[in-house]
Amino acid sequence: MGKALIIGAGGVASVVVHKCCQNSDVFEEICIASRTIEKCEALKNKLDGDRTKIQTAQLNADNTDEVIDIIKKFEPDVVINVALPYQDLTIMDACLATGVHYVDTANYEPPDTPKFEYKWQWAYKEKFEEAGITALLGSGFDPGVTGVFTAYAQKHHFDEIHTIDIVDANAGDHGYPFATNFNPEINIREITANGRYFENGKWIETEPLAEKRVYNLPEIGPKDIYLLYHEELESLSINIKGVKKIRFWMTFSEKYLTHLHVLENVGMTSIEPIEFEGKEIIPLQFLKAVLPDPASLGPRTKGKTNIGCIIRGIKDGKPKTYYVYNVCDHEECYREVGSQAISYTTGVPAMIGAMLIMKGIWKKPGVYNVEEFDPDPFMDALNKYGLPWQENFTPTLID
Incomplete structure (x- = not known):
């Protein structure tokens, strides 16, 4: 169906790569890009031979021009940002410049002060609407x-x-x-x-x-x-x-x-x-x-x-x-997938969010948090791709 650029090569990125390869009907080709090319190559070598084709690239995601260059070279349908939250805005700028959909798992953080606010990314809403592309924010577990x-x-x-x-x-x-x-x-x-x-x-x-x-x-x-x-x-x-x-x-x-x-x-x-x-x-x-x-x-x-x-x-x-x-x-x-559950519970939803955009199910120009879309396709995908949910049991508050 299409191509995804995955920025990052840590624990969460590893899960995203594994899950994209398990879903090769949607993710026909992926590129893993990170500052440390050796980590990208290690992931590629672990999964090469699957139906999903894998490329790697070295990338400093702090540099918007570098992100633009790799997007132009690889021509992905979506960028999955599982790098550092300090890099959200440079990657969003690159997606705007190239007309490519954007997915992340955590809000932008200024390096100098912990804020945990969406205001910087929400400010991109009109720009993404005008560009006709979707930015899906916080498609991890929490947020997500x-x-x-x-x-x-x-x-x-x-x-x-x-x-x-x-x-x-x-x-x-x-x-x-x-x-x-x-x-x-x-x-x-x-x-x-x-x-x-x-x-x-x-x-x-x-x-x-x-x-x-x-x-x-x-x-x-x-x-x-x-x-x-x-x-x-x-x-x-x-x-x-x-x-x-x-x-x-x-x-x-x-x-x-x-x-x-x-x-x-x-x-x-x-x-x-x-x-x-x-x-x-x-x-x-x-x-x-x-x-x-x-x-x-x-x-x-x-x-x-x-x-x-x-x-x-x-x-x-x-x-x-x-x-x-x-x-x-x-x-x-x-x-x-070779990762512990914290990385797994973040990486699987990142793949699902990107998949729903690529399929056109959650594709809508602008900047959105996950709760602004129809939850049913995502809930179905959680059961299918390794995060089955349960309901109606009320936990006991002891103290």
């Missing part, structure tokens, strides 16, 4: 599938949605004293930022990790979950009409939080530059360099994830609670 889950609930289960609690629980164990399951720089910036949630038209801010609950979740049992701010809250508060309250929760073990607090106390999570031996370095980037690469965690990680939405509202005049979620097994993911 959780937005699709919410749109599905709104379409099929509620007359009014009042509250949404997104719960991201990881019961996996990789054996390291401290490691992050995705890009350490992004992960730690999220966790150390103030918490924030939406209620009655206003944003309420909390101290980092100040609000804690314990939920007994299907297949993984009781877990400590903490309130964070996550970017999909911003888009859902606008796109889910009438919602009164939206929160995001994530699990952390006491061991993980102890390590994080120590690193924070000694300044290692800072993004303020410091001088060291005559060179300027950013402590958090140095910490990233010494921590295990998330892509290396796959063979070590055991256990499951449970990510879903607990949604409350009104149906036919009566109060209703609806819980929709996915459980993903780290070891099964590794057996299938």
Whole structure:
């Protein structure tokens, strides 16, 4: 059917490449492009021989002209951006210049200050409309599938949605004293930022990790979950009409939080530059360099994830609670694609979003978040491509 340019060669990109190759009727040809050409070649060598043709290219995605050049050379139908969120805008600019559809999994982040806002990308809406191309933002799991889950609930289960609690629980164990399951720089910036949630038209801010609950979740049992701010809250508060309250929760073990607090106390999570031996370095980037690469965690990680939405509202005049979620097994993911479940749950939806654009199902000029499209084709694809969802079990709030 067409061609996809995949920018990035880390753990998530690896899943996207595997899934595109499993879906060769749609992805007849792909190009893997990254700053580190060796990673691209390693992915190509692992999958060469499948029906999907694979090319590789070296690319500095900070440079719009380089992205434009590779798009002109490869002529893809869609660009799947699974690089760093700092590079979203340069890649979107390149897509505008070449008239190619765009998909990413995380909102643009200014390198100097963690913001977790869509405003920079939403500002491209008219430009993409005029160019006649689609930009699909946040087609990962959260953001991504959780937005699709919410749109599905709104379409099929509620007359009014009042509250949404997104719960991201990881019961996996990789054996390291401290490691992050995705890009350490992004992960730690999220966790150390103030918490924030939406209620009655206003944003309420909390101290980092100040609000804690314990939920007994299907297949993984009781877990400590903490309130964070996550970017999909911003888009859902606008796109889910009438919602009164939206929160995001994530699990952390006491061991993980102890390590994080120590690193924070000694300044290692800072993004303020410091001088060291005559060179300027950013402590958090140095910490990233010494921590295990998330892509290396796959063979070590055991256990499951449970990510879903607990949604409350009104149906036919009566109060209703609806819980929709996915459980993903780290070891099964590794057996299938060589990655742990965190990368898997992000990479599969990125492929699905690109597939729906290429098929013309979600193709509409402009810039959109996933919950603005018909959720049904995406929900069907989740079951088909490795992220089956379950519904109607209400988790027990223990504390």
